[in-house]
Amino acid sequence: MALNQEWVLRWTELATRAAQTHREELTALDRAIGDADHGENLDRGFTAVSEALSQTPQEDPAQTFRTIAMTLMSKVGGAAGPLLGTAYLRLSSAAKPAMEAGDVAAMIEAASAGIQARGRATEGEKTMVDAWAPASRAAQEAAQSGADCVGVIQAAASAAANGAQNTLDMVATKGRASYLGERSAGHLDPGAVSSSYLLDAALKAADKA
Numbered sequence: 001m002a003l004n005q006e007w008v009l010r011w012t013e014l015a016t017r018a019a020q021t022h023r024e025e026l027t028a029l030d031r032a033i034g035d036a037d038h039g040e041n042l043d044r045g046f047t048a049v050s051e052a053l054s055q056t057p058q059e060d061p062a063q064t065f066r067t068i069a070m071t072l073m074s075k076v077g078g079a080a081g082p083l084l085g086t087a088y089l090r091l092s093s094a095a096k097p098a099m100e101a102g103d104v105a106a107m108i109e110a111a112s113a114g115i116q117a118r119g120r121a122t123e124g125e126k127t128m129v130d131a132w133a134p135a136s137r138a139a140q141e142a143a144q145s146g147a148d149c150v151g152v153i154q155a156a157a158s159a160a161a162n163g164a165q166n167t168l169d170m171v172a173t174k175g176r177a178s179y180l181g182e183r184s185a186g187h188l189d190p191g192a193v194s195s196s197y198l199l200d201a202a203l204k205a206a207d208k209a
Helices: 005-021 023-033 038-055 061-075 080-094 101-119 129-144 149-169 176-184 190-207
Strands: none
Touching: 005 023, 005 038, 005 061, 005 190, 023 038, 023 176, 023 190, 038 061, 038 080, 038 190, 061 080, 080 101, 080 190, 101 129, 101 149, 129 149, 129 190, 149 190
């Protein structure tokens, strides 16, 4: 079963809810190794996204993802705004009115590549790439194995959650957390954790499709 605009809007609604639910948790994670504002920024950004989508009719997934991208870039502070904005711009470029499993995998791959390019980051540096890169690989493998859309997103969400958990023991070599050096180990990366929540929201939305 293909995913369409209804899925995109439901995903966004659930992502907004996740940002609200996990606001304090993400801020606490960021307090340990960053600026202590990731949860607040993400919540503010997706609240603005919800308002933007309600004010202007969105014709298709590409337009919706583009609106989300521009809103996040303007409302989310720190590195997360440009990074997530770029991810959603790449989703916009890869999206189709009706998306099959291979299309969904390509979208996740495009978002991951956008984040890596914008942040000039690679896996193992304790950033949100550590959630998105494994999610991209898992999505591609699931699609190639014949999984449906839900199966592809489920594989991506699971890999993202595992990737986020794996940042616990990493020493940050990128971003503000890198200033802490060895002291950054023992803390989860807030961007990786929030990214896993975004992909989990995509899965929950697809499960209801």
